[in-house]
Amino acid sequence: xxxxxxVVHGGGPTAVINSSLYGVIEEAKASGKIDKVYGAMGGSEAxxxxxxxxxxxxxxxxxxxxLETPATAIGSSRYxxxxxxxxxxxxxxKKYGIQYVLLNGGNGTMDTCGxxxxxxKDSGIYVVGIPKTIDNDIAxxxxxxxxGSAARYIAAxxxxxxxxxxxxxxxVCVIEAMGRNAGWITAASVLARKKPGDAPHLIYLPEFPxxxxxxxxxxxxxxxxxxxxxxxxxxxxxxEKGEPIVPPIFKSGRATYYGDVSxxxxxxxxxxxxIKARSEKPGICGRASxxxxxxxxxxxxxxxxxxxxxxxxNGESGVMIGFIRDETPDGSYKIHVERIPIEQVMLYERVxxxxxxxxxxxxxxxxxxxxxxxxxGPELRDFIDFNDYYDKEGEKE
Amino acid sequence: xxxxxxVVHGGGPTAVINSSLYGVIEEAKASGKIDKVYGAMGGSEAxxxxxxxxxxxxxxxxxxxxLETPATAIGSSRYxxxxxxxxxxxxxxKKYGIQYVLLNGGNGTMDTCGxxxxxxKDSGIYVVGIPKTIDNDIAxxxxxxxxGSAARYIAAxxxxxxxxxxxxxxxVCVIEAMGRNAGWITAASVLARKKPGDAPHLIYLPEFPxxxxxxxxxxxxxxxxxxxxxxxxxxxxxxEKGEPIVPPIFKSGRATYYGDVSxxxxxxxxxxxxIKARSEKPGICGRASxxxxxxxxxxxxxxxxxxxxxxxxNGESGVMIGFIRDETPDGSYKIHVERIPIEQVMLYERVxxxxxxxxxxxxxxxxxxxxxxxxxGPELRDFIDFNDYYDKEGEKE
Numbered sequence: 001x002x003x004x005x006x007v008v009h010g011g012g013p014t015a016v017i018n019s020s021l022y023g024v025i026e027e028a029k030a031s032g033k034i035d036k037v038y039g040a041m042g043g044s045e046a047x048x049x050x051x052x053x054x055x056x057x058x059x060x061x062x063x064x065x066x067l068e069t070p071a072t073a074i075g076s077s078r079y080x081x082x083x084x085x086x087x088x089x090x091x092x093x094k095k096y097g098i099q100y101v102l103l104n105g106g107n108g109t110m111d112t113c114g115x116x117x118x119x120x121k122d123s124g125i126y127v128v129g130i131p132k133t134i135d136n137d138i139a140x141x142x143x144x145x146x147x148g149s150a151a152r153y154i155a156a157x158x159x160x161x162x163x164x165x166x167x168x169x170x171x172v173c174v175i176e177a178m179g180r181n182a183g184w185i186t187a188a189s190v191l192a193r194k195k196p197g198d199a200p201h202l203i204y205l206p207e208f209p210x211x212x213x214x215x216x217x218x219x220x221x222x223x224x225x226x227x228x229x230x231x232x233x234x235x236x237x238x239x240e241k242g243e244p245i246v247p248p249i250f251k252s253g254r255a256t257y258y259g260d261v262s263x264x265x266x267x268x269x270x271x272x273x274x275i276k277a278r279s280e281k282p283g284i285c286g287r288a289s290x291x292x293x294x295x296x297x298x299x300x301x302x303x304x305x306x307x308x309x310x311x312x313x314n315g316e317s318g319v320m321i322g323f324i325r326d327e328t329p330d331g332s333y334k335i336h337v338e339r340i341p342i343e344q345v346m347l348y349e350r351v352x353x354x355x356x357x358x359x360x361x362x363x364x365x366x367x368x369x370x371x372x373x374x375x376x377g378p379e380l381r382d383f384i385d386f387n388d389y390y391d392k393e394g395e396k397e
Numbered sequence: 398x399x400x401x402x403x404v405v406h407g408g409g410p411t412a413v414i415n416s417s418l419y420g421v422i423e424e425a426k427a428s429g430k431i432d433k434v435y436g437a438m439g440g441s442e443a444x445x446x447x448x449x450x451x452x453x454x455x456x457x458x459x460x461x462x463x464l465e466t467p468a469t470a471i472g473s474s475r476y477x478x479x480x481x482x483x484x485x486x487x488x489x490x491k492k493y494g495i496q497y498v499l500l501n502g503g504n505g506t507m508d509t510c511g512x513x514x515x516x517x518k519d520s521g522i523y524v525v526g527i528p529k530t531i532d533n534d535i536a537x538x539x540x541x542x543x544x545g546s547a548a549r550y551i552a553a554x555x556x557x558x559x560x561x562x563x564x565x566x567x568x569v570c571v572i573e574a575m576g577r578n579a580g581w582i583t584a585a586s587v588l589a590r591k592k593p594g595d596a597p598h599l600i601y602l603p604e605f606p607x608x609x610x611x612x613x614x615x616x617x618x619x620x621x622x623x624x625x626x627x628x629x630x631x632x633x634x635x636x637e638k639g640e641p642i643v644p645p646i647f648k649s650g651r652a653t654y655y656g657d658v659s660x661x662x663x664x665x666x667x668x669x670x671x672i673k674a675r676s677e678k679p680g681i682c683g684r685a686s687x688x689x690x691x692x693x694x695x696x697x698x699x700x701x702x703x704x705x706x707x708x709x710x711n712g713e714s715g716v717m718i719g720f721i722r723d724e725t726p727d728g729s730y731k732i733h734v735e736r737i738p739i740e741q742v743m744l745y746e747r748v749x750x751x752x753x754x755x756x757x758x759x760x761x762x763x764x765x766x767x768x769x770x771x772x773x774g775p776e777l778r779d780f781i782d783f784n785d786y787y788d789k790e791g792e793k794e
Contacts, residue, residue, distance in 0.1 A: 263660065
C-alpha cells in the first residue's frame with residue numbers, strides 16, 4: 001500500500017462537492033494502492049481534532065448517493081487555522097498513515113492548502129487542491145466545479161419565474177442571486193432567455209457600479225411595454241463609491257448587516273415608480289438544488305477529485321486541479337485538466353471581465369453566453385405559451 | 398356539435414393549472430361533441446375583450462407541454478369585474494357558440510364563477526369551477542390542485558437547505574413560505590423531516606399568534622445543541638393583536654408595505670441572540686417549479702379539468718369540482734370527485750385547524766403529516782451523511 005488519503009472540505013457547500021469526494025474514492029479504489037480514504041469530519045478543524053472516518057468501508061450503493069447529495073457529506077467549517085495548527089499537522093498525518101491530503105474548497109481553502117503544503121514539504125506528504133465554489137471566483141481555471149450547477153439553477157429558476165410573471169403581468173419581480181463580489185451566478189440567469197423578450201429583462205452584477213436612476217428608468221420603460229418585468233441582481237450590488245446599495249440595518253461586533261438587495265430594489269420600484277413589485281431570494285436553495293444539478297458540472301467534479309488523487313500519487317504537491325478550455329474545430333465544448341501551482345490561486349478573486357457586460361451595465365454579452373452555455377448541461381425545458389400564437393393585431397390595449 | 402367551451406384562468410398561477418387546461422381539452426376531444434375549446438387570453442378581462450384562442454387546433458405534442466409548463470399558458474388577471482360586465486357576458490358567449498364556461502382559480506375566481514353562473518342562468522350556458530390555488534384555502538374540497546406541488550417544493554427545498562445548514566453548522570436559516578392567511582404550504586415543510594433532528598426544526602403558521610420571546614428561546618436552545626437551525630415561517634405571521642410581525646416599511650395609496658418575515662426573523666436572531674442568521678425567500682420559485690411538481694397533484698389537476706367539462710356537459714351549472722377523501726381499509730390514499738354548489742365555496746377562506754398544530758405552536762402534528770403526505774407524491778430522495786456513521790463519543794466539543 002502506498003498510503004492513506006485524507007479529504008478535507010472547506011467553506012460553503014455546492015451541489016457537486018460530494019461528487020468530487022466520490023471521484024477521489026473511486027480513483028483510490030481503481031489505483032489498488034490505497035488502503036483508506038479518510039474524510040475529515042467537519043472541515044480543517046477536524047484535522048486537529050483527528051476526526052477521521054474511513055470512507056472506503058462503505059458499499060458502492062451508499063457511495064453513489066454522494067452524486068445526488070447536496071451539502072457536504074463529511075461536513076465543513078470556516079475555522080481559521082493558526083500557524084501552530086499547520087505545524088502540528090505532519091505528525092497527525094503520519095499517525096494515520098496519511099500520505100495524500102486533498103483540500104476541496106474555494107479561495108480561502110486554497111490558501112489553507114498552500115499553507116499545509118508548506119508545513120508538509122519535507123515529510124513525504126503530498127498536498128493537492130480541488131477547486132470548488134458556486135461563485136466561480138478562483139483564478140486561472142476556466143471555471144470551478146459547483147458553478148455550473150448554480151448557473152443551471154438560476155437559469156432554470158429565472159425561466160420559470162419569467163413565465164409566471166409574464167402570465168399575470170402586473171408586477172416587477174426582482175430575483176437575488178448569490179455572489180457578493182463576483183457576478184458569475186447572476187450573469188448565468190441570462191441562459192433562461194430562449195427568445196427576445198424572455199426573462200431576465202435586466203441583469204445587475206456587483207463588479208459594476210449600480211445606478212439607481214438608470215435602473216428605475218429601465219424598469220419603467222419595460223413595465224410600460226410588458227406589464228411583467230424580471231430583474232436579476234447580485235446580493236452584493238454597490239454604488240459608485242463602492243458602498244453597498246442597501247443601507248445598513250445594524251452593526252454587531254465588527255460586522256455590519258445590510259438588508260437584502262432584492263427587497264431593496266423591489267421597494268424602490270414601489271416607492272419611486274408606484275409599480276407593484278416583489279422579491280425572490282433563493283440563496284442556499286440554489287447551491288443545494290439537486291434537481292438543477294448540471295450533469296456537466298457533476299462529471300467534471302468527479303474528474304477533479306480523481307485527478308487530484310492522481311496528481312498526489314504522482315508525487316505532485318502544492319498544486320490545484322484546474323480546467324483549461326480547448327479550442328475545437330467545430331466550437332464544441334472541451335476541457336483538459338492542468339495542475340496549477342497553488343501560489344497562483346491562493347486568495348486571488350476572479351471577477352467578470354468588461355467584455356462580458358453590455359455598455360449600459362444592465363445585461364451580459366453574447367461572449368459571456370458563449371462561454372457559460374456549455375457549463376449548465378442540457379437545454380432547459382420548452383414551455384408552451386399560447387400568447388405566442390394569439391394574433392394581437394387590433395387588440396392593442 | 399353540442400357547443401364550444403371557454404376556459405378562463407384567474408389569479409396567481411400554480412405548477413399544475415395548465416394540467417387542468419390539458420384535462421379539459423382531452424375531455425373535449427374524447428367527448429366527440431365539442432368543436433372548439435377557447436382559452437380566454439388573459440383572465441376574466443379577456444372575456445369582455447373577446448380575446449379567445451381555439452386550443453383544439455394545436456397538435457397533441459404541443460398540448461402535452463401543458464403538463465410541464467408552469468404559469469398559465471393562456472394568461473391570467475386580477476381584474477375586478479363589475480355588475481355590467483357580468484350582464485354583458487351571455488351575449489358574448491352566444492356570439493362564439495360557447496355553451497360551457499369553466500373558471501379555474503381560487504376563492505376570488507370561484508366568486509366570479511358564481512356571479513357568471515347567475516348572469517347566465519336562463520341562457521342555456523353552463524358554468525363550472527375548477528379549483529386551483531397553491532394556498533389550499535378553498536372550502537369543502539379536501540385539498541386544491543396546485544397545493545400538492547407547492548407542498549412538494551417546500552418539503553424538498555427544506556430538505557436540501559437542511560443538509561446544507563447541517564454540514565456547515567454555523568447559522569440559523571429562516572425560509573419564508575407563501576400563504577399569507579393560511580399556513581398549508583408552510584406546514585408541508587415538515588415532510589422534509591425523515592428522521593428526528595432533521596430540518597425543519599421550527600415551523601410557524603399565520604393562523605396562530607407568533608410569540609417573539611418563545612421563538613428566540615427555541616432558536617437559542619436548538620442552536621446550542623446543533624449549531625445549524627432551520628426555521629420555516631409563513632410570509633403572513635401575525636402577533637397576538639393580529640398585526641403583521643414585521644414593521645411596515647411605507648404606505649402607498651391604500652396599501653401598506655411590510656418587509657419580509659424571513660429577513661425580519663433572521664435579523665432578530667442576529668440582534669437579540671448574537672447568532673449568525675440568513676433568510677431564504679423562494680416564493681414564486683416554488684409555485685413555478687416543474688422539477689418539484691407533484692405527480693399526484695398533476696394527475697388530479699388533469700382530472701379536475703376533465704370532470705369540470707363532464708359536469709357542464711351533463712347540464713350542471715354553478716358548481717365547483719371538489720375532492721373528497723375516502724376511507725380505505727388499508728389507509729391508502731384515495732379520493733373521489735364531487736360537485737360542490739358554488740355558494741358553499743365563494744370567498745370562504747379555509748385555514749389550518751388546531752389539531753394540526755402542536756401546543757407550543759412551533760411545529761405541526763402527526764395528524765397533519767398523515768393528511769398531507771400522499772399529496773406530494775413519491776418519497777423524496779435519500780441523502781448520505783457520513784456523520785450518521787461517525788461515532789462522536791469522546792468527541793464532545
